[in-house]
Amino acid sequence: MSIYESIGGAPAVSAAVDDFYVRVLGDPKLAPYFVGVDVPKLKAHQRAFIAAAIGGSEIYAGRDMSSAHAGLNITDADFDAVVGHLVDTLAGLGVPEETIGQIGGALAPLRGNVVTAI
Template identity: 80%
Template structure:
């Protein structure tokens, strides 16, 4: 069984993305990155990306991570804050620690594509 299926599929990913962005937008260090961003569009891309990354059948058709984040000047501190919000979101939704670790392992290699500062 894929991680996607084990956490509850599309409804769980949808709930996780909504909660995640509520946390990120509430973080004064991260909120400025999202000024003038179409959040509905971004959330749709994020749902597809996460679903595809954790074994769902969705196809992510957005830009690659390096291109999408190239001009944002993201630091390790900001990347770590985002990861922290993702872990808090998943924990809050009752995702088991082992599964959170698997999700983290799938997403961790993206640091080198996202961090530019």
């Protein structure tokens, strides 16, 4: 069984993305990155990206991570804050710790494509 299936499929991914963005947009350090961003469109891309990354049948057709984050000057601290919000979101939805670790392992290699500031 894929991680996607084990957490409840599309409804679980959708709930996670919604909660995640409540947390991220409520974070005063991260919120400025989203000024002027079409958040509903971003959420749709995020749902497809996460689903594809954890074994769902969705196809992510968005930009690659480097292109999507170019010029944003994202720091390691910002990346870590986003990961923290994701972990809190998943834990709050009852996702087992082991599964959260597997999801983190699938997403951790993206740091080099997202962090653009020293």
